[in-house]
Amino acid sequence: MPELALKIGDSATYEDGDIVDAFNARRIRRVHAEMLCHPKRNRALAEVFAGETREYKFERVSNTEVRRTNLLTNESDVLSDRPNSNGEQIKVSLFLARRKACPRHLIFGDVGAERWYGGVAAYSDDVMDRVWAAIETQTRHRENTFRRWPFSEGELKQFLVLPVDDFTDLAREEYKAPLLQEQNGQVVQVKRRKHGVDWRKGLGLSAKEVADVVDGGKPVDLRASKQPFGREGIVRVKKAKLAGEL
Amino acid sequence: MGTITKSIGSDGRDYSTITLWDAALGGAAGGSGNDAIGEVYNDSAFDESPTVADNTPDTITLRAASGEEHDGTAGTGARIVRSTTASFLFKFDGTNIAAIETLEFDANRKSNSTAVEIITGSGNPSGARRLHRCLAHGLLTTSDTTTGVDCDGNTSVQNCLIYDIDNQAGGAAANIGLKLPTGSARDSQAFNCTVHNVNKNGTGSSTGISVNDDASNTCQNCIVTDTNNEGVGSAVDFSPASPSNATMDHNLSSDNTASGTGSLTSKASADQYVSNAEGSEDLHLASGADAIDAGSDLGTSPASVEIDIDGRDRDSEGDTWDIGADEYVAAPPASKAHVLGGGVGGYIIGA
Numbered sequence: 001m002p003e004l005a006l007k008i009g010d011s012a013t014y015e016d017g018d019i020v021d022a023f024n025a026r027r028i029r030r031v032h033a034e035m036l037c038h039p040k041r042n043r044a045l046a047e048v049f050a051g052e053t054r055e056y057k058f059e060r061v062s063n064t065e066v067r068r069t070n071l072l073t074n075e076s077d078v079l080s081d082r083p084n085s086n087g088e089q090i091k092v093s094l095f096l097a098r099r100k101a102c103p104r105h106l107i108f109g110d111v112g113a114e115r116w117y118g119g120v121a122a123y124s125d126d127v128m129d130r131v132w133a134a135i136e137t138q139t140r141h142r143e144n145t146f147r148r149w150p151f152s153e154g155e156l157k158q159f160l161v162l163p164v165d166d167f168t169d170l171a172r173e174e175y176k177a178p179l180l181q182e183q184n185g186q187v188v189q190v191k192r193r194k195h196g197v198d199w200r201k202g203l204g205l206s207a208k209e210v211a212d213v214v215d216g217g218k219p220v221d222l223r224a225s226k227q228p229f230g231r232e233g234i235v236r237v238k239k240a241k242l243a244g245e246l
Numbered sequence: 247m248g249t250i251t252k253s254i255g256s257d258g259r260d261y262s263t264i265t266l267w268d269a270a271l272g273g274a275a276g277g278s279g280n281d282a283i284g285e286v287y288n289d290s291a292f293d294e295s296p297t298v299a300d301n302t303p304d305t306i307t308l309r310a311a312s313g314e315e316h317d318g319t320a321g322t323g324a325r326i327v328r329s330t331t332a333s334f335l336f337k338f339d340g341t342n343i344a345a346i347e348t349l350e351f352d353a354n355r356k357s358n359s360t361a362v363e364i365i366t367g368s369g370n371p372s373g374a375r376r377l378h379r380c381l382a383h384g385l386l387t388t389s390d391t392t393t394g395v396d397c398d399g400n401t402s403v404q405n406c407l408i409y410d411i412d413n414q415a416g417g418a419a420a421n422i423g424l425k426l427p428t429g430s431a432r433d434s435q436a437f438n439c440t441v442h443n444v445n446k447n448g449t450g451s452s453t454g455i456s457v458n459d460d461a462s463n464t465c466q467n468c469i470v471t472d473t474n475n476e477g478v479g480s481a482v483d484f485s486p487a488s489p490s491n492a493t494m495d496h497n498l499s500s501d502n503t504a505s506g507t508g509s510l511t512s513k514a515s516a517d518q519y520v521s522n523a524e525g526s527e528d529l530h531l532a533s534g535a536d537a538i539d540a541g542s543d544l545g546t547s548p549a550s551v552e553i554d555i556d557g558r559d560r561d562s563e564g565d566t567w568d569i570g571a572d573e574y575v576a577a578p579p580a581s582k583a584h585v586l587g588g589g590v591g592g593y594i595i596g597a
Contacts, residue, residue: 011272013300020269027293030329031256034290056525068525079523083516087472090521095528098520102317104288118320119525120355120384123293123329150256158270169330176265176295192299 001147001223002028002167004175004231006160006197008213017200018193019235020159022175023149025166030123032146033131036139039104047108047117048134052127055119060112066092148223156219160199163228181240190240197234247279250303253311255287255324264296264308264326276303285311286349291327295358297337305344315348316381318407318555318572319528325350325381333390334360335382343401345550347378355386355412363396376402378550379557379571383527386412387419391450394423394441400433401426402548405555405571407529409442413452416477421446423470424455431462437544437551438467440529440570441483442515442522447476454483454499457492464493467541469570471500471515472522496542498569510536510569518570530555531574538574541567 005021007014014020036042037049051057051071059067061078069076083089096114099105109115132143151161167175179191197203200210213220252275253259254267260275261267267275267284276282282303286292288310298306310316316323326335326349335351335358343364351361361382364375382394392413395403403424413421423441426434436455446452454470457463470483483499486492495506498518502511518535520528531537544551545561552561554573568574 005266007269011269011300012302013272014269021263021265021294027329030293031290035257038289054525058526066523066526068523079526083514087514087516088523089516090523090526090528091532094520094532095526098317098528098530099319099322102322105317106321116526118527121291121327121329121352150258150262152258152260152262154260154274155262155266158274159266173330173332 001163001228002165003149003223004162004164004197005151005155006162006199008158008160008216013192015191015193015196017196017198019175019195019197020193022167022172024169024172026123026125026128026169027172028147028149029128029132029143031150032143033128033135036135036141037131039106042139043108045135045138046106049131050106050117052131053121053123054117055121057115057117059115060092060096064092066090153219156221157216160213161221161223162197162199162203162234163223163226164231165228167231175235179238179240191238194238196236196238198236202234203229249281249283250276251283251285253287254284255289257287257289259287259289263294264292264298265294268296268298268300271298271300271306272302276300276306278302279304281305281344282307284308286314286324287311288314288324291325291352293327293329295328295332295335295337296326297339299337299339301340301342303342305342306340307344307347308349309345309347310349315379315557316350318381318530320350320352320381320383323348323350325352327352328354328356328358331357334358334363336361337363337365339365343375345376345378346380347376348380350381351383352381353384353386355384357387357389358385359387359390360393360396361385362394364401365398375400376404376548376550377406378404379553379555380406382406382408383410385410386414388414390415391419392421393425394444396422396425397434398427402435402437402551403439404437404548404551405553406439407555407571408439409527409529411444413446413448413450416448418450418479419448420450421452422456423453423473426455426457426463426465428458430460432458432460433462435464435548436466436468437464438541438554438569438571440469440572442470442519442527442529443472443474445474445476446479446481449477449479451475451479452481453485456485457489457494459486459489459492461491465497466493466544467496467567467569469498469518469537470504471513471518473501496540496569498537498540508540508542510540529570530572531568531570533574533576535574537569539566539568541569543567
């Protein structure tokens with residue numbers, strides 16, 4: 001369930017109702033998948049996650065050689081301790097010894113045939129579909145029980161979390177953007193956030209609900225009691241003041 | 247008055263994002279008169295571009311929690327990994343920074359123009375500020391200047407690894423791995439940093455470490471290798487190559503721009519690192535590296551300068567200092583495979 005976390009009350013840096021952080025469906029499904037595939041929980045799934053998200057697969061093929069395969073193009077080359085035409089080299093025994101010294105390392109496979117993953121990471125919906133399919137095949141976890149961002153109890157006391165309709169990554173960045181204004185030929189930040197929600201009056205909350213949110217003594221989780229709000233109806237865009245009004 | 251330490255991570259911590267922690271620095275996570283510490287956990291990668299900017303606490307420190315640090319390579323500890331485009335990856339904007347330590351900043355080639363930006367406000371506020379034992383890498387931009395680590399104000403960048411800073415913007419947009427601030431009396435330092443593969447494609451300059459030639463700035467014990475320009479612009483590992491005022495010595499470059507006492511030039515990156523292979527970089531020093539035992543002993547000032555990327559205390563261990571972020575020590579026993587036939591296609595029997 002996509003969510004917005006709002007500031008409750010003014011502070012030195014934020015205003016009441018500012019959208020502090022924004023969580024769309026893709027970000028939520030990624031964070032849960034990554035936790036379920038963490039090497040401390042499930043090493044088999046950790047390899048699935050790495051293999052699905054990363055650009056390269058590395059496979060040790062001898063004492064000194066490693067095969068590098070681009071998982072998008074399936075092109076491969078072999079690296080060793082002798083620099084290739086691009087000057088790339090790897091001292092594989094030393095590399096692996098260092099990695100394996102960490103108890104939660106991400107080196108898979110038997111000694112002598114180790115494999116690992118690296119390069120750019122991709123978290124597209126297609127990639128996450130495959131990761132979640134593996135999670136559901138290999139465990140009893142189901143994605144439909146991981147639809148909410150994992151806020152702590154303390155966060156639910158300090159911020160107001162709103163369920164909303166889904167939004168793009170671009171909208172997510174926009175929600176977290178500061179309010180900028182040109183002053184004396186320079187663009188300066190005048191407020192920490194450009195977007196906010198008049199949550200006290202604009203959401204139809206009861207007086208008790210508003211009081212509970214302001215009180216902060218116990219967590220308030222509207223995700224359990226409210227249908228997703230339509231963002232277009234609640235998100236407000238602040239306007240930069242004219243120079244004479246500053 | 248006190249120290250307020252909060253955990254940050256997605257698996258049952260106090261705050262689930264760095265952004266939310268920052269928004270609480272004026273209250274529960276910090277507050278007036280306190281020293282605020284955010285301890286970051288490797289529960290999952292942080293997919294955000296946080297700005298930490300709240301001058302309410304006396305000081306702010308952001309670091310990996312104990313046991314959650316990277317091992318000097320990507321993807322191994324508490325980290326920010328961008329999945330979408332943003333103009334920067336991490337920004338500290340305030341006068342009360344104490345330290346940013348042991349974190350990884352992976353721009354993941356998502357058109358960020360800056361990985362880590364430290365802005366200490368106008369003037370030159372007093373107090374120790376440091377970026378320490380961090381990884382910053384994976385920058386790619388096609389439309390702007392690019393800077394791996396961009397410092398403004400008196401900041402000490404120590405024992406950091408910065409690599410794969412790629413600017414494909416063409417034109418004159420500059421590309422810099424580590425940039426110390428311009429202006430006079432900024433009192434900034436780069437100590438024992440390793441910068442590798444700063445690449446530009448265009449008429450602008452590509453620079454590994456850029457130091458404003460002011461007497462208040464220092465660059466010592468730093469490695470810069472493979473600064474490149476695919477276009478017609480310049481590419482230098484260190485700038486300036488012949489400082490008149492800044493202190494620059496005991497550095498190592500793969501070109502001829504490392505200057506001053508004890509500096510080494512024309513050293514191949516392949517001879518320095520465990521791995522410089524794309525996607526599997528490990529910029530720890532390899533046995534026989536020219537950088538080993540070639541550094542200057544900086545003692546224990548400024549604070550933490552003696553602690554290398556892996557947490558090794560060069561001072562208490564009595565090490566002869568190396569150049570770069572890593573202090574070389576023999577690695578744990580290697581898992582050596584027995585290979586029949588050798589090479590690709592050979593049969594391997596796990597030992």
